[in-house]
Amino acid sequence: MSEIIIKNISIGDELLIGQVINTNAAWLGEQLSGAGFQLDSALTIGDSEKAILDAFNACMDADLVLVTGGLGPTADDITKPTVCKFFDTELEFCQAAYDNIVSIFNRRGFQMSERNRGQAMLPKSCQYIPNTYGTAPCMWLEKNGIVFAFMPGVPYEMKGIFNDELLPRIKERFHAVPYEKRVIMTTGIGESFLADKIKGWEDHLPDFLSLAYLPQYGMVRLRLSGKHENADFLRKTLDSEVEKLKALISEYIFAMQDQPIERTVFDLLINKGMTFASAESCTGGNIAHAITLIPGSSEVFKGTAVTYATPMKTKVLGVPSETIEKHGVVSQEVVEGMATGVCNLMEADFGVATTGIAGPSGGTEENPVGTVWIGVASAKGVVSKRFNFGKERENVINRATIMAFEMLREEILAHTENAVS
């Protein structure tokens, strides 16, 4: 059976004048790939009847059209009337949509307005799909056997509806070609050196598998993926290729799932029943933010002291002010004092600390912008390293955060190895 053609249309002037970056298309592409489908194109257009009609008409060679955006309660949304024109139908009141809007307003404790009632007016011939994430409706319409599914443009709502409601319906309606992927997370080796190390293996991969290199902030994700009608054969081939790959680069692999490094640290700590705390200067709370995005992080994370102002390193963390005066705030001595200090203060098994110059100003000859010291303290003592993460502030913060988790991961492993030996 041949693969179906799937197109995405994103509606919204804000996407075309650059006020909002369209992240929905990439997200939908990723979800579809994972489910054995393939996104063929993604078109962004403005809030204009002509643009919408032209875009719909250009989809008459597709099997499935996923439309996002243009369904809010305000006047700039002209999608629904245009949908009626294209599908030769008219708006009518939909009780189920109305009840959903009422329940959302009740839950949030807000009063409903006439305008919100208007959101329950839907094209007569559409199949209404409930959106429990917001008041905009989700709709399923067909023309010449082509399915058009409409979702709100707000990413949080779109993602929820797609996963909960649309994807199951799509899977039921269309044939998916089994797809599988394996992600191997590596760190400590650059993309081209990695490529050289695995070239012999990569050159002999079967045709239906492909390898992608995804470098990001001091790590390289390897994604080995493929499609095959025989799902079992696909899975077995992937597994055996991954085993060969692991044998070649085992020392650089830190996870076999596509997950951020803080997730790996979280899993390790949960497993060992241990905890950590952070003392953050240049990372400004980003280590804490990353770990606390994980549900259940309170099991492994005690807390953080962001000591942005220098005197707080002394007052909160107990780093002697003489140490700061003598060695400077961006130094091995200070980062080690911070790591040890927060470990004691928060009564954690591990304390991780950062101090550096995120930029754009504040650099010196000795410590140019991008210089970051990272330290990890535990009952065993404290280790620290100096890095330079470049000139761009957000980049420095992100790279320092990832490296702090990587150093923490290594210390957790070292700690356990010693305990075992």
Place this chain on the structure above:
Amino acid sequence: MSEIIIKNISIGDELLIGQVINTNAAWLGEQLSGAGFQLDSALTIGDSEKAILDAFNACMDADLVLVTGGLGPTADDITKPTVCKFFDTELEFCQAAYDNIVSIFNRRGFQMSERNRGQAMLPKSCQYIPNTYGTAPCMWLEKNGIVFAFMPGVPYEMKGIFNDELLPRIKERFHAVPYEKRVIMTTGIGESFLADKIKGWEDHLPDFLSLAYLPQYGMVRLRLSGKHENADFLRKTLDSEVEKLKALISEYIFAMQDQPIERTVFDLLINKGMTFASAESCTGGNIAHAITLIPGSSEVFKGTAVTYATPMKTKVLGVPSETIEKHGVVSQEVVEGMATGVCNLMEADFGVATTGIAGPSGGTEENPVGTVWIGVASAKGVVSKRFNFGKERENVINRATIMAFEMLREEILAHTENAVS
């Protein structure tokens, strides 16, 4: 003179499987708007000859087509031959392109490969535009009076070439209609209530102006924009309409620029020479992370105590353990104790604190998931409020962070007003 039609085509499989988010389209849209042009659509397609030819053929109603991507040393196996097919020409060696590639390799101290030499083979009928940012060429071709401009997909290279080389050529070739926009940032009022409040004004806007609502996490951005041949008249009309709008909703406006609320707080504090610190439980360091992304934030931000583990609220912030036992960790008494505690600990003018249940577990009947207490302390005392930010963890964290900054903003203003009166 009528406006020209501009379309963008982005080529790359990685954009369709969600490996890379297409940020080029939004950036180009923003640049074009600012220069008095308008991006009509942005299409993303994969690295396939058929997809590229279909996309080019769908542009025969445009005046200008901006193509990005598909010109790297590996991907151009498809794009350049397809370009030749569409423009009925063939590849030939371009000395200027070759010299450019050689000079880039020399600058970087790398050895050139045969593959890189291939990058100097360009369609015969193209006008070569030098790319000093990388080895991929920039090309200008015409068919039936329609201009096709090809740029590399790497954002850094694309942006450089577009600004240095392409935009000047586009301005010379096409007529621009002056464009202006104003952004009004509001909070504390929902999209539909805002729309009701300003309906009378919105209905009487001149035809050449349009209003867009951009809701996000407890705030709504309003964008009033327009185009007019008379730039002076356009500017004056926008200014006077914005004044009318401000009079209608002044109490909800927190900024007149398109900026996050932490930026508004930063500007206010810089202005007043004051500082703040945060005590974060459910926001887990996100307040600190948001403010420290701003260069120079050390001027206004003292630090943060993320007291994720309950005993740390007592040990680090001095909230009495009896208060926690009596009222529970998610309570007015605790959030006020945290705010006051961190204000004193960090020696700041304001202390902002959060405690709540980000979910997905941990909710109770009294305090369901999404319940968040936010408090702000200053020399004047402490204020606090209870919220429910819904069920989705990341959403709860983001909305609580924005609301914490909003409450902090209100307190800074109240503080100053009192000081003046």
